[in-house]
Amino acid sequence: VNCGRLLADENDPELAKIVRTVPVGKRRFEAVHAYCTKISICKPDEPNENGEDAPPSQPGHGGCGRLQPAIRREALKLFSVNKQQKHDEEDDTKAQQDKRQLSAAEVYTLFKKIPDSDITLMGLSAEFARPDWMIITVLPVPPPPVRPSIAVDGGATRSE
Numbered sequence: 001v002n003c004g005r006l007l008a009d010e011n012d013p014e015l016a017k018i019v020r021t022v023p024v025g026k027r028r029f030e031a032v033h034a035y036c037t038k039i040s041i042c043k044p045d046e047p048n049e050n051g052e053d054a055p056p057s058q059p060g061h062g063g064c065g066r067l068q069p070a071i072r073r074e075a076l077k078l079f080s081v082n083k084q085q086k087h088d089e090e091d092d093t094k095a096q097q098d099k100r101q102l103s104a105a106e107v108y109t110l111f112k113k114i115p116d117s118d119i120t121l122m123g124l125s126a127e128f129a130r131p132d133w134m135i136i137t138v139l140p141v142p143p144p145p146v147r148p149s150i151a152v153d154g155g156a157t158r159s160e
Contacts, residue, residue, distance in 0.1 A: 003063055004115070006114075007036045008036050010121065018031045018035060028122070032123065041067055041068065069081055080101075111132035
C-alpha cells in the first residue's frame with residue numbers, strides 16, 4: 001500500500017504465463033488478482049553484486065520491500081488489516097491484527113501511484129481505464145435553469 005507497484009514481479013514465470021495465455025480484460029484481472037493475493041511482501045530490487053555503479057542485468061521489480069496489508073471490505077467501507085507479531089514474556093508469538101479504515105482519498109492516491117506498465121499487466125488500459133479514474137473526484141451539477149422543477153404540496157411546480 002506504499003509504492004503502488006504490483007506485488008508480482010514482471011520476470012516471474014507464473015505471471016508471464018498468465019499474461020501470455022489470459023486475454024486482456026476481466027479474466028486477466030481476476031487471474032492476476034488471484035496470483036497476487038498469495039504474495040504478502042512487495043519485492044525490492046536485489047543489490048548489485050558487482051558494485052553499485054554497474055547497471056543491472058535485468059530490470060528489477062522496483063518495489064518498496066514492505067509487508068503489505070490485506071484489504072477487506074465491510075459494506076461500503078474498506079479496511080486495511082495488518083498482521084503484527086506480539087511477543088509475550090515467554091517468547092511465544094501471537095498474531096495481532098491492526099485494522100484501520102481506508103478513506104477514499106488514501107485509495108485515490110494509491111491508485112494514482114500505479115504505473116502504466118502494471119495497469120497493462122492487470123488487464124486494464126492505461127489510456128482508457130486507469131483505476132484512479134474510477135473514483136469520483138468531481139461531481140457535475142447542472143445549472144439551476146436546466147434542473148427539473150420541483151412539485152410542492154399544492155400541486156404547483158416551483159423553481160429553486
